[in-house]
Amino acid sequence: MAILQLENGTKYTEVDDITRELSQLNIQLKYWTVGDNPQIHQLLAKDSLTEPEKEQILQSLDNYFLELKQTAGYQSRDLIVLHPETPNLDNLLSKFNSCHYHTDDEVRYIIAGEGVFGFILPDTSQAELTVEAEEFINVPANTEHWFHLTPAKRVKVVRYFTGTDGWVPVYTGKDIKFDRILGCVT
Template identity: 45%
Template sequence: MSILKLENGQILSHLSDIQRELATLNIQIEHQDLGKSLRFPELLAQDILSQQEKQQILHLYENDFEVLKQKVDYHFYDLLVLHPGSPNLYTLAAAYSRYHTHKDAEALYILAGEAMFGFVQPEGNQVQLLVQAHDYIYIPAEVEHWFSPAASLHVKALRYFTSADGWIPEYTGTRFQDFLRNER
């Protein structure tokens, strides 16, 4: 389940409270246990997946993708697999852990592990959201945010795309407020 930390130190752990707080940005967050993870727990536990294993996971979610595709006009999806030994882990972390926007919406369904997002709210306050297995997040285009794997550096997620270049980050220059360690 998701956990949201506000800039004032308040922690929100009830999904309805998190949804209400992120509604000002039109971000959608849902917890959807689609039940498919029980069919491949050994794959979700592995750090490294072969192309065949990735395709097996993507195939299991094909019908769910078709439903989402009709709602949001997604054109394709892929599987993001990050772990401490990922060759591109630190490059991706450096690229996406700075505040940026995208010209397309960003949507992920977390299969295993966890990740962090930071958002700038309309009044300028920053919030940080931890998403975990079975969380689905939809971030509209042009919403200022950052993304990073959580401390474990393990995350497997389905990523949904409306165009091939829509996820290219456009950096905003907003300074990151590291208030997770600051208790007020």
Template identity: 35%
Template sequence: MAEVRIRNTDERIQGEEKVSAFLAEQGVLYEHWNPSKLPAELQNKFVLSDEEKQQVLETYDTEIRDLASRRGYQTWDIITLSEATPNLDELLKKFEQVHTHTEDEVRAITAGKGIFIIKGSDEVGYFDVELEAGDVISVPENKPHFFTLMDNKQIVAVRLFIETEGWIAHPFQDPSFKQS
């Protein structure tokens, strides 16, 4: 279940209802899909064949299509990251830059863990959303953020896009942002 940490105060928000309410106040969609719906052999597997990626998409087809129809997403895929990913550290450095997009950035975590760091309202500042299997988040277009992995560096996620070529990151320079 997702957990939020507000960076300025180190306050933690836990529980699906409280997390969902906080994120909604910040303009971020949060939902939860049933992680046990995924076949057991894929629940902790982080290197997937094309057939296994397709199996993940088929397992969550109803949820994906429902979210896509409500939010206008046109295409989706699977991203897998782990120690087996070539040049993982360089890839993460690219991810770990505050940026925006001209469309939502959506992740439905099917295995592993990750963190979105998002710029909230002026009163809140930046906050971390720690995600695990079953958590679904949509960071709205033009909202400064970035995504990274937790210490175990393993994740499988469904990504949904409006534009069929996917999103493009636009760097966001913010002197108030502090890595922590």
């Protein structure tokens, strides 16, 4: 389950508290099950996946994609698989671990592992949200945020897109006040 840590050290683990805090930024966080197909669970437990394996997982979850297509005009989805042996992992992550926004919503569904989204709240304080497996997050367009992995450096995440241009990061140069190690919840 997700964990929200505020800059002042407050840590929330209850869904109601987290939802209330995130609502200040209109961020949605939902529980989405990956189902109980043992073959899919076996694939989710692997470090790396072939393209056909990724497609098999994506198709098993396409009920969610279909809903996003029908309700919000989403057009494509892909599956990102990261683990400690992923080539150029730090380089890949460096695109997203500083403060930025996109002109489209950032819509992500973590299906294995975990990742940390950081935000700047309306009072200019900062918060970091650890999103875990079977959690869906929608970060609205133009919301300043950042993303990094926990020390386990393992995540499988489905990304949903309405187009190809709007998710390019626009960097804002703000300092992130969270310590990269202490801010992580393993």
